[in-house]
Amino acid sequence: MSKRFVLALMMAAAIAACGRADAQTAKENSYSPPRLSDGTPDFRGIWQSRTTAYINIEGRPADSGTGAAKSIVVDPPDGKIPYLPDALKQRDKNYRERATADPANNCFQAGVPRTNFLPTPFQFVQSVGHLAIVYTDDHAYRIVLPSSIPHDDGIDFFMGDSRGQWEGNTLVVDVTDLGDQTWLDGAGNYHSDQLHVVERYTMVGPDTMKYEATLDDPSVYTKPWTIRLILYRDRSPDARIAEDECIDGPDGVWHHVSPTDPRALRRHDFNAELEAAAKSQ
Amino acid sequence: MSKAWRVRQGMICAAILTLGLIPLWQATGQAPTPSAPAETAKSDKSGAIPRLPDGHPDLQGLWHNDSGYQAMMKNMRSGKGLAVALGDFHGEGFPLPLPYLPEAEKVRDYRKLHDPYHDPEAHCHVPGVPRETEQPSSLMPFQIIQDEKYVVFLYEYVHDVRIVPEDGSAHPKKYWAWDGDSRGHWEGDTFVVDVSNFNGRSWLDMEGNFVDENEHVVERYTMSGPNAIDYAALVEDPTVFTKPWTIHLTLTRNPAKDQIVYYDCHEGERDVQHYTQSEGNKANKHE
Amino acid sequence: MRSFLHRRKSMNRAAFVAVAALAACVIAALPAWAHHSFAAEFDLDKPITLHGTAVKWEMINPHSYLTIDVKNDDGTVTRWSVEMGAPSALYRNGWRKDSVKVGDDLTIDGYRARDGSNTIFGSQARLADGTRVLGGAPRNVPAPQPPAPSAPDKQTNP
Numbered sequence: 001m002s003k004r005f006v007l008a009l010m011m012a013a014a015i016a017a018c019g020r021a022d023a024q025t026a027k028e029n030s031y032s033p034p035r036l037s038d039g040t041p042d043f044r045g046i047w048q049s050r051t052t053a054y055i056n057i058e059g060r061p062a063d064s065g066t067g068a069a070k071s072i073v074v075d076p077p078d079g080k081i082p083y084l085p086d087a088l089k090q091r092d093k094n095y096r097e098r099a100t101a102d103p104a105n106n107c108f109q110a111g112v113p114r115t116n117f118l119p120t121p122f123q124f125v126q127s128v129g130h131l132a133i134v135y136t137d138d139h140a141y142r143i144v145l146p147s148s149i150p151h152d153d154g155i156d157f158f159m160g161d162s163r164g165q166w167e168g169n170t171l172v173v174d175v176t177d178l179g180d181q182t183w184l185d186g187a188g189n190y191h192s193d194q195l196h197v198v199e200r201y202t203m204v205g206p207d208t209m210k211y212e213a214t215l216d217d218p219s220v221y222t223k224p225w226t227i228r229l230i231l232y233r234d235r236s237p238d239a240r241i242a243e244d245e246c247i248d249g250p251d252g253v254w255h256h257v258s259p260t261d262p263r264a265l266r267r268h269d270f271n272a273e274l275e276a277a278a279k280s281q
Numbered sequence: 282m283s284k285a286w287r288v289r290q291g292m293i294c295a296a297i298l299t300l301g302l303i304p305l306w307q308a309t310g311q312a313p314t315p316s317a318p319a320e321t322a323k324s325d326k327s328g329a330i331p332r333l334p335d336g337h338p339d340l341q342g343l344w345h346n347d348s349g350y351q352a353m354m355k356n357m358r359s360g361k362g363l364a365v366a367l368g369d370f371h372g373e374g375f376p377l378p379l380p381y382l383p384e385a386e387k388v389r390d391y392r393k394l395h396d397p398y399h400d401p402e403a404h405c406h407v408p409g410v411p412r413e414t415e416q417p418s419s420l421m422p423f424q425i426i427q428d429e430k431y432v433v434f435l436y437e438y439v440h441d442v443r444i445v446p447e448d449g450s451a452h453p454k455k456y457w458a459w460d461g462d463s464r465g466h467w468e469g470d471t472f473v474v475d476v477s478n479f480n481g482r483s484w485l486d487m488e489g490n491f492v493d494e495n496e497h498v499v500e501r502y503t504m505s506g507p508n509a510i511d512y513a514a515l516v517e518d519p520t521v522f523t524k525p526w527t528i529h530l531t532l533t534r535n536p537a538k539d540q541i542v543y544y545d546c547h548e549g550e551r552d553v554q555h556y557t558q559s560e561g562n563k564a565n566k567h568e
Numbered sequence: 569m570r571s572f573l574h575r576r577k578s579m580n581r582a583a584f585v586a587v588a589a590l591a592a593c594v595i596a597a598l599p600a601w602a603h604h605s606f607a608a609e610f611d612l613d614k615p616i617t618l619h620g621t622a623v624k625w626e627m628i629n630p631h632s633y634l635t636i637d638v639k640n641d642d643g644t645v646t647r648w649s650v651e652m653g654a655p656s657a658l659y660r661n662g663w664r665k666d667s668v669k670v671g672d673d674l675t676i677d678g679y680r681a682r683d684g685s686n687t688i689f690g691s692q693a694r695l696a697d698g699t700r701v702l703g704g705a706p707r708n709v710p711a712p713q714p715p716a717p718s719a720p721d722k723q724t725n726p
Contacts, residue, residue: 037334044430106547107547108547108548109440109547125426125431125444126426126428127333127426127428127429129341130341130428132426132433132435134433134435134442138440138547139440139441139442140440141440141442143540143541145540149540152542153664154665154667155542155627155655155656155665156627156655157543157545158543158545159440159543159545181548242456242458243407243458245406245458245459246547247404247568248404248567248568249567250567259457259458259478259480260455260456264457264458264480265457265480265481266481266482266494267493267494268481268493268494268495268520270384270385270387270388271384273388273391274384274387274388274391276565277391277395277561277564279564280561280563280564405630437656542655542660543656544629544656544657545629545654545655546629546630546654547629548628549626549629549630549633550630551631551633551651552609552630
């Protein structure tokens with residue numbers, strides 16, 4: 001074969017490959033979801049992430065029982081959270097102490113963005129002019145108010161303060177007031193009360209949604225960084241957001257109580273209660 | 282505080298209040314951030330009720346239990362003093378005394394006087410139905426969003442939430458929750474919510490009134506005007522009460538600028554160490 | 569509404585004070601929705617006013633805490649803990665995370681804890697800059713308990 005022919009073949013292959021990649025990206029970006037009557041994309045339904053990022057945003061090697069997981073950090077490209085040097089030491093300390101130091105152990109609400117990649121589902125509740133996200137975990141919810149309404153200032157919320165607007169098919173949510181009582185995952189990745197998160201929700205298929213979040217916290221990170229993952233809609237008829245409460249157990253450990261666990265049921269026993277009462281008086 | 286002092290303070294408050302009701306946020310010149318419920322936005326029966334494209338009444342917005350709020354104001358004005366004024370928030374539509382079975386009434390009396398520790402609200406649990414609507418919602422509002430499949434109640438108090446399907450589907454069998462399980466359907470312009478599957482841990486207020494696992498509630502939400510919802514809840518619990526009873530109250534729309542200010546509740550509990558050692562707490566240190 | 573606005577504009581200072589007092593009366597009773605029975609922890613028969621210096625301000629759930637050092641008559645200093653309402657309730661009463669700084673001089677009105685500890689529930693605070701903010705009084709104070717062991721009164725509506 002002549003060099004020219006080989007070159008032509010290579011160019012043709014390259015163009016074909018580019019074309020395919022472009023078509024893929026174009027298809028993702030061009031997915032047009034069903035809409036509400038005001039033209040905004042319809043996100044209603046029950047969604048869930050399928051990553052194990054809730055264990056460690058930066059990924060983990062294969063471990064007993066679980067396969068390897070990649071980092072969900074897409075910027076910086078090395079997949080590492082760009083901590084300031086002292087903050088990195090703090091993160092490593094958190095990691096060593098995570099079994100007791102993780103605020104989730106106390107059944108605190110998981111904050112943003114962690115609640116979006118917990119292994120429990122959440123629901124977009126949406127009508128013209130109203131948008132809320134309701135999570136299973138700790139029955140946390142976020143009301144996404146229009147960006148035209150300024151953030152509350154001078155108060156912290158575990159789930160932050162959310163303001164949203166549509167940019168084409170993407171819901172952009174600006175989150176502040178997150179406080180410093182939450183971690184970003186179960187591996188000690190953390191933030192200060194300066195954290196500012198900008199989320200982008202874009203449907204890329206009939207039941208898939210790309211979720212990106214850029215985190216900015218100048219007292220902890222050297223620069224803003226971004227995570228990306230896919231959310232999946234659950235269309236099964238029985239899908240629901242179940243109640244999730246916690247009790248402070250006799251062992252001093254907080255336990256989530258599943259409403260499908262028979263132990264959640266406390267049958268009345270007035271005699272027993274009054275007898276115990278009589279004894280203690 | 283001596284009784285005389287309390288009465289005096291009550292009288293001073295009553296005297297000032299007779300100058301006329303001034304909406305709270307205007308009186309204090311508060312910034313346009315979330316404010317206390319409106320005193321003047323009472324049941325507004327003028328005007329047609331707003332409707333959604335599917336024809337159902339549009340219940341969406343921020344609401345509070347105005348009957349409870351008015352009951353509190355009335356206690357203040359009556360000069361009964363701070364202690365009583367801050368007492369029972371049940372409005373006229375809450376049918377005290379509740380018709381307890383004899384054994385259940387003993388339990389209520391014991392819990393009221395000796396066991397405040399075991400009120401689930403003391404542990405930041407969701408208050409259950411109808412307590413959430415009838416009690417903390419006098420002051421902490423809740424948001425309603427209707428998205429055609431669900432009517433969703435987002436309560437400020439302990440970020441309680443109820444996602445109520447509108448399809449009148451059946452309750453699950455093996456499900457026991459503090460808030461129970463809610464299933465809704467429309468009867469004309471009334472949204473009817475059937476609630477069961479309670480886990481037996483809920484109280485009705487902080488004074489020992491309670492329900493057990495056999496509670497069943499039917500709520501009815503009917504807009505009486507663009508800014509008011511008539512709320513009725515039929516409560517039955519055959520192992521606690523001799524007969525079903527009904528709550529009737531008015532939910533009033535909050536001013537347009539009001540928003541939910543999240544009440545996380547669970548974060549830094551320190552009160553337990555200061556509790557008087559109640560008998561209930563001594564008998565059982567845990568929930 | 570129009571007549572109210574007109575009346576508001578023509579208010580003089582005395583009337584404003586009266587209105588503020590009205591607001592104080594009403595707001596003082598507006599509970600921060602204490603998540604538990606106030607009477608189990610604090611005693612309405614033991615009001616107290618503390619003048620002190622702020623040591624710590626924690627705007628947290630379910631109750632916020634102000635720690636202050638109070639100089640006693642004999643020159644010693646006692647550290648007091650002032651419990652107040654939830655952040656959401658305080659926010660509506662004008663409190664912010666930065667409302668109190670370490671070292672601020674404060675005057676707090678409140679009620680003593682039943683267990684005798686140096687703890688009060690703060691119903692009102694006068695901050696360093698002179699502003700008065702309400703602490704978000706607790707929601708539910710049951711009527712005083714009966715004096716002797718006897719059948720409790722049946723509850724009725726007022």
